Amino acid sequence: MTIFSSSNVFSCSKIIFIGALSFFISGCASMPSLPSSPFQLDQLDLSPLQGKVIVIDPGHGGKYGGAIGKMGLKESEVNLGVALYLWGALQSAGVKPIMTRTADTTVAAPSHKQLRADLLARSMMSNTVNPDLFVSIHHNSNTHRPQKNNLEVYYKLTDSGASQELAECIMNRIRNAFSITQAQVLPGNYSVLRGTRATAILGEASYLTHRENERRLSLHGFLKLEAEAYFLGILDYFARGVPRIFDVTPDGDVYTQAQPEVIGWVKDDAYGKGIDPDSIKLYLDGVAVEHFYDLLTGKVSYIPSHPLKNGEHTLLLEARNRGGNSAHPVRTVFSVALPPAAVVLSPIVETIPPDGRSRSRITATVLDSNRNPVADGASVAFSTSAGELADSVVPTSFGKATTHLIAGYQREEAAVVATCNGLRSSCTVTFDKPEKNLLEISIYDLQGNPVKGADLICGKELCCVTDYLGYCFYQKDSDEELSFAVWKDGYQSLKGSFSVKGDEVTREELLLKPVDNGLMWNKVVVIDPHGEDGISTSLSSPAIERAEANFKTAFYLKEMLKLAGAKVFLTRGNDFIPSPAERVIKADAVGAEVLISLNHKKGSSLGYYFNSIKGKFLARSIKQSIDDELSCKKVKMIESTNFVIVHTEMPAVVVNIDYPKCKRLPGDKEERAWTEARVIYQGLRSYFQSNH
Numbered sequence: 226m227t228i229f230s231s232s233n234v235f236s237c238s239k240i241i242f243i244g245a246l247s248f249f250i251s252g253c254a255s256m257p258s259l260p261s262s263p264f265q266l267d268q269l270d271l272s273p274l275q276g277k278v279i280v281i282d283p284g285h286g287g288k289y290g291g292a293i294g295k296m297g298l299k300e301s302e303v304n305l306g307v308a309l310y311l312w313g314a315l316q317s318a319g320v321k322p323i324m325t326r327t328a329d330t331t332v333a334a335p336s337h338k339q340l341r342a343d344l345l346a347r348s349m350m351s352n353t354v355n356p357d358l359f360v361s362i363h364h365n366s367n368t369h370r371p372q373k374n375n376l377e378v379y380y381k382l383t384d385s386g387a388s389q390e391l392a393e394c395i396m397n398r399i400r401n402a403f404s405i406t407q408a409q410v411l412p413g414n415y416s417v418l419r420g421t422r423a424t425a426i427l428g429e430a431s432y433l434t435h436r437e438n439e440r441r442l443s444l445h446g447f448l449k450l451e452a453e454a455y456f457l458g459i460l461d462y463f464a465r466g467v468p469r470i471f472d473v474t475p476d477g478d479v480y481t482q483a484q485p486e487v488i489g490w491v492k493d494d495a496y497g498k499g500i501d502p503d504s505i506k507l508y509l510d511g512v513a514v515e516h517f518y519d520l521l522t523g524k525v526s527y528i529p530s531h532p533l534k535n536g537e538h539t540l541l542l543e544a545r546n547r548g549g550n551s552a553h554p555v556r557t558v559f560s561v562a563l564p565p566a567a568v569v570l571s572p573i574v575e576t577i578p579p580d581g582r583s584r585s586r587i588t589a590t591v592l593d594s595n596r597n598p599v600a601d602g603a604s605v606a607f608s609t610s611a612g613e614l615a616d617s618v619v620p621t622s623f624g625k626a627t628t629h630l631i632a633g634y635q636r637e638e639a640a641v642v643a644t645c646n647g648l649r650s651s652c653t654v655t656f657d658k659p660e661k662n663l664l665e666i667s668i669y670d671l672q673g674n675p676v677k678g679a680d681l682i683c684g685k686e687l688c689c690v691t692d693y694l695g696y697c698f699y700q701k702d703s704d705e706e707l708s709f710a711v712w713k714d715g716y717q718s719l720k721g722s723f724s725v726k727g728d729e730v731t732r733e734e735l736l737l738k739p740v741d742n743g744l745m746w747n748k749v750v751v752i753d754p755h756g757e758d759g760i761s762t763s764l765s766s767p768a769i770e771r772a773e774a775n776f777k778t779a780f781y782l783k784e785m786l787k788l789a790g791a792k793v794f795l796t797r798g799n800d801f802i803p804s805p806a807e808r809v810i811k812a813d814a815v816g817a818e819v820l821i822s823l824n825h826k827k828g829s830s831l832g833y834y835f836n837s838i839k840g841k842f843l844a845r846s847i848k849q850s851i852d853d854e855l856s857c858k859k860v861k862m863i864e865s866t867n868f869v870i871v872h873t874e875m876p877a878v879v880v881n882i883d884y885p886k887c888k889r890l891p892g893d894k895e896e897r898a899w900t901e902a903r904v905i906y907q908g909l910r911s912y913f914q915s916n917h
């Protein structure tokens with residue numbers, strides 16, 4: 226592919242070599258030609274750039290050289306060359322440009338041993354100066370396809386507004402400057418983009434592994450042209466005007482009324498053509514609401530149409546100008562906490578024997594004036610005229626506060642009183658022979674701590690769920706032998722039977738043991754069953770089968786992980802498949818520790834991102850488990866270029882199992898998916914075991 230209009234061949238005298246380059250181009254005859262530069266700073270209207278602050282980040286540097294060409298040209302030096310030219314042009318145009326580095330060195334202090342630290346140092350620098358833009362300059366490589374020489378400009382994955390618009394402007398200018406046909410703007414979640422708060426892009430203007438291009442990249446004139454294209458792209462962006470959103474309220478406040486007025490302001494700058502009213506979007510708790518916009522003042526306002534529930538709420542305000550540039554969206558969080566207006570007290574069991582040990586759970590429900598549960602943490606004080614209370618002051622959670630009343634030794638009535646914010650409610654529990662039999666189960670873990678939220682299943686019904694004291698109560702009319710099971714994610718299930726008789730209390734203490742010693746507890750795992758090819762318009766049956774198989778394995782793996790106490794998220798349902806970028810955003814948003822992508826294409830393999838040490842280790846752990854258990858033919862470790870694997874923050878792996886090539890996988894679809902899930906689970910377990 227030719228990416229030049231060869232109108233202007235530099236003469237030998239004009240060729241300057243980058244000082245530190247380790248290679249040398251000999252002879253004028255082989256000099257690459259450069260396109261002409263229309264760049265005349267003094268003929269441009271530079272006013273939109275005045276006073277702007279732009280962080281320029283030449284990628285790599287020092288021991289992290291980045292890509293390297295066949296002839297030895299280092300990406301870190303090429304990036305720096307372009308960055309320095311860009312710095313000069315921006316400086317002359319009235320911008321305050323800030324370089325993350327000005328020499329071929331790392332950005333983080335040399336004492337930092339990890340690449341991660343060097344990347345974070347770049348974002349940190351940007352976040353400290355809070356610039357208008359962050360521009361990271363890179364050049365790509367593909368040693369497998371040396372003929373590849375595309376242009377790719379990445380924008381911050383989570384910002385399909387300003388960052389994407391800037392990326393479009395820069396991509397257009399670079400494409401036009403070098404007449405590139407293969408040019409794309411893409412979402413990217415590279416560390417410097419992810420960690421930077423400002424509008425941010427990362428440019429990969431061309432490929433260093435393309436031989437002819439490597440020669441061009443060794444010429445100052447070429448780097449200067451590239452820098453000029455960046456400059457013009459940035460100018461185009463600012464010339465359209467950059468609107469802003471400010472003073473959005475409520476922000477961080479606690480409201481004691483349920484319909485607080487929402488106000489925000491949107492304004493374009495002097496270079497834009499004004500705000501596009503249709504582009505203004507206001508979201509309350511993620512749902513778009515009908516706001517009012519005052520064209521003259523730029524005020525956006527909204528009053529909730531119904532009382533908001535107590536607790537936390539979020540606001541998001543977005544807007545664009547008529548030139549198509551987005552303002553930085555503004556997000557705020559506020560709380561509604563209406564005072565308690567009613568307390569209702571009730572016991573779970575009204576009569577318990579006067580044995581000095583039987584219990585009844587007492588629940589206080591605290592509601593506001595709209596009959597909504599009050600915000601968590603309202604303090605409820607309990608007292609009783611007889612017997613004893615397990616706790617006498619308890620904060621509300623979801624509008625409820627609970628304690629236990631423990632029976633005394635006399636037949637009498639206990640008057641239990643709860644007070645909250647000056648409100649009072651009472652109930653009675655009688656210490657006497659109960660009319661029904663009573664099941665009082667308490668569940669503990671190995672450390673003797675109560676287990677909250679365990680389900681007690683009697684026969685096939687849910688009898689009760691343990692409270693924060695580990696207790697669960699159930700009453701039966703008839704005598705019977707009751708078979709039971711206890712389920713709680715993270716613990717091994719427990720089965721057995723009770724005999725409930727007459728008017729007695731059946732009291733049992735049960736012990737729950739963790740699954741895998743609690744290794745998976747609270748681990749956050751994202752499972753990403755591939756499916757793009759399963760819902761495309763050209764549905765081939767193998768593709769559908771594959772998408773279904775991917776989902777089936779994901780389902781079983783999710784169940785296994787949940788039972789072991791992990792928190793599991795799937796990137797798709799069985800019918801809806803979000804884009805790769807959306808899947809990455811989701812995985813990052815839930816703070817996943819690992820991402821497991823599932824596929825069943827030809828040729829079994831474990832794919833990881835080449836730059837991720839943990840990702841590779843994760844792939845190896847799962848491969849080991851597959852090798853041990855499934856006897857698949859030739860399972861390969863490969864570097865994946867899959868978008869989700871490359872762009873997620875957490876260690877990620879694509880597990881691709883080629884069913885027909887794995888001897889020990891059962892033929893039945895369900896059994897096969899279950900077996901596969903179990904094998905992946907085991908690999909994951911060994912990953913977490915050696916990677917706390």
Ligand SMILES: [Zn+2]
Pocket residue numbers: 284285291292300363364365
């Ligand atoms: Zn790079």
